[in-house]
Amino acid sequence: MVDVNAQIDAVTRTLRTEEIDGEPTRIQTIAQDYPADIADVWDATTTADRIARWFLPVTGDLRLGGRYQLIGNAGGEILACSPPADGSAEYRITWEFGGGVTWVTVRLTSIGQDSTRFTLEHSARVADVPEQLWETYGPGATGVGWDQAVLGLALHFGTQDSAISPEEGQAWALSDEGAAFTRAAADRWAEAHIADGAEPATAARTADATFAFYTGRTVED
Structure with a gap:
């Protein structure tokens, strides 16, 4: 059983x-903090066998200049790669999906001997995102997906008293507990949307649409 509220509160979300x-x-x-040293978090987020254990199976050449492919999801090129040194690490990739190209940067920061902050930035040019898509779903369209990813990493590092494999994740997401998680994540992305200047009514509408998209449920369900 996932402690939904604890996980939602453990994550920081911003939009600018x-x-x-x-x-x-x-x-x-x-961003989320994990109870592991930076070398362990780096290994978990950069090696194919461990990525598959908390996110998705990945193929390709996982080194600077190489290309990767997440099975059933995005692929792209590894643009930068700086392994752990002096308490920090970073990599940057293109995120190519559905004919579009955006960019993802992952930064790791050591915040103690056995604690590491994982921060992921997903950047997309406004002109490259279909206006109707943004008006319908806002930041939740991609944001909830990243919430699912950091939950997977949290389970991988044992911050939750539960275990859900990536293969079980889809079924869990459609359960009542999974729906509660999606609802809460969508609402938190609505808060980030408002902080970036969106009208509260607009942010609430897009959060409802995001929730329905991920779960197949309506607000009334």
């Missing part, structure tokens, strides 16, 4: 819009 190379860009950030 800024210009990058002259292009308005939305940057979603999600």
Whole structure:
């Protein structure tokens, strides 16, 4: 059993819009601390066998300049890779899915001998995201997916008194407990949306649409 409230509260979510190379860009950030040293978290997030244990199976050449492919999901190129040194580490990849290209940066920061902060930034140029998609779902469309990923990593590192394999994750997401998790994550992304300037009614509407998309349930269910 997943402690939904504890997991939701353990995660930090932000959304900001800024210009990058002259292009308005939305940057979603999600972060969580894990009870493991930075070398262990780096290994869990950069090696194929461990990525498959908490996220998705991945193939490809997982090194600088190589290409990766998450089975049934995104693929892309590894643009930068800085292994742990002096308490920090980072890699940057393209996130190529459905004909579009966005960018993901993962940063690790040692916050103690056996604790590491995992921070993921997902950047997308405003012009590259279909306007109707953003107006319908807002940041929750990708944000809830990243919430599921950091939950998987939390389970991997034992921060929850539970175990759900990636293969079991889809069924869990459609359970009552999984739906409660999705509802809470969508609402937190709505809060980030408002902090970035969205009207509260708009953020609430997109959160409802995101919840329905991920669970097949309506607000009334």
